[in-house]
Amino acid sequence: MDQLTKAAFQFQTIYQEIRDRIGLLQYPPGTMLSENKLATEFGVSRTPIRRVLQRLEFEGLVVSKQGIGTLVTTVDLQYLKEVYALRLKLAQLAGELSPIRPTEQRIATLESILEKFEAMYDQYDPTELARLYNRFQAEMLPLIGNRPLREISERLYHQTARVWLQILPDLDWAEEVNIACQEVREVIGALKEKDMPAMARIRSEHMAMLLGRTSRYLGGGSAR
Amino acid sequence: MDQLTKAAFQFQTIYQEIRDRIGLLQYPPGTMLSENKLATEFGVSRTPIRRVLQRLEFEGLVVSKQGIGTLVTTVDLQYLKEVYALRLKLAQLAGELSPIRPTEQRIATLESILEKFEAMYDQYDPTELARLYNRFQAEMLPLIGNRPLREISERLYHQTARVWLQILPDLDWAEEVNIACQEVREVIGALKEKDMPAMARIRSEHMAMLLGRTSRYLGGGSAR
DNA sequence: TGCGCTCAACTTGTATACAAGTTGGATTGT
DNA sequence: ACAATCCAACTTGTATACAAGTTGAGCGCA
Structure with a gap:
């Protein structure tokens, strides 16, 4: 369909992967997602990881708190x-x-x-x-x-x-x-x-x- | 209501300001938003500006293209x-x-x-x-x-x-x-x-x- | 023992240098 | 004169060093 740039494709890949992990409870509610560890795992720096986590935060799947971490939300x-x-x-x-x-x-x-x-x-x-x-x-x-x-x-x-x-x-x-x-x-x-x-x-x-x-x-x- | 952290408050301020400018046509469709200029105007670095622009991109108000710029979208x-x-x-x-x-x-x-x-x-x-x-x-x-x-x-x-x-x-x-x-x-x-x-x-x-x-x-x- | 302090080790947030990509104008060859 | 090419000046994307903030383990002391 659309021709994705290299950066956009990488974003989609990481985004869907983490979203699926949350949806399939590989990251249960309350799990702390470390930007550093994710960056290491996907072979990139924190920057693109942060972009993905910010999108997930906009969508309500995680919340980031300075000094604490990025936590998978619980659905009340x-x-x-x-x-x-x-x-x-x-x-x-x-x-x-x-x-x-x-x-x-x-x-x-x-x-x-x-x-x-x-x-x-x-x-x-x-x-x-x-x-x-x-x-x-x-x-x-x-x-x-x-x-x-x-x-x-x-x-x-x-x-x-x-x-x-x-x-x-x-x-x-x-x-x-x-x-x-x-x-x-x-x-x-x-x-x-x-x-x-x-x-x-x-x-x-x-x-x-x-x-x-x-x-x-x-x-x-x-x-x- | 909620107690916002300093960073979250700063984000809200810049976000609403830029969103209003787009909505009130101070940034008409097609306008290029330079991260550097916005960073200078709001007295911060590119990083928080990028976060705002990424959110606006998720919401469909702008599109960022590497090497070109961040453009205000036109509503077809x-x-x-x-x-x-x-x-x-x-x-x-x-x-x-x-x-x-x-x-x-x-x-x-x-x-x-x-x-x-x-x-x-x-x-x-x-x-x-x-x-x-x-x-x-x-x-x-x-x-x-x-x-x-x-x-x-x-x-x-x-x-x-x-x-x-x-x-x-x-x-x-x-x-x-x-x-x-x-x-x-x-x-x-x-x-x-x-x-x-x-x-x-x-x-x-x-x-x-x-x-x-x-x-x-x-x-x-x-x-x- | 138990209380309180300190601080080291983590976290995310920010600033900045550099890589990748695009564009338009100057420059050079024909 | 004109066309192709190159490159400088911008853009956004990425990596990284540092600032700000939180937590909990360890240590000193009553």
């Missing part, structure tokens, strides 16, 4: 609910504001993702399941025609996606895999009939259910 | 329409997702702003009118209870607000002042009756009208 329940309440509505909007018709190729990709989801029944691996759902989400994003809405949806997703992974070990594995499979299956069905509003409704409903499960768990359990 | 009509289509819907959402009841103090402030708007009939000063509308917008933001929605609304506003100011000289001054006054008046009326959905509807409709005027002008005229 109240904010989580607000984000989900908003994402619910935005998912519906995605079906109204000039949605993009899916290509055959995209549907094929989604079906291959569905197969991988179904293979997760036998293999307990929360991180892999989360990674798969990230891929599903990434595949769905381009169907949003409204550019600012697409960018916002992506940001909000990454802000809260890790919460599900956080409580996944305490949920019923088979049931969670099943719910995910069902969402992907229903979405594929709607896309094959080119029914974008239905697709939006399905995703919105699944978000609501997910918020329900999460909120029920975080609100009633021994969570802090 | 297509993207403008997409942003407005989204802001329309978001304005409605602001009335649904846990809106905040206005305090007496806030209504008083809005009425003082209305007076200043009414004083603009006799004084042709597009920049001052835009500054006033910015204040109005800033006063309305806290009524959005949903935090992520509030942040998004603010960002989208600053992304496109300057377009109106850009074409203001070619519009009918008295009419534009009148429309602005009417919006503020109607909003105050709705707020006094604590009718948040009505407030949301009013703002949404005014956005639609503004997009209509803008789009009619930019689409049909000799504007580039």
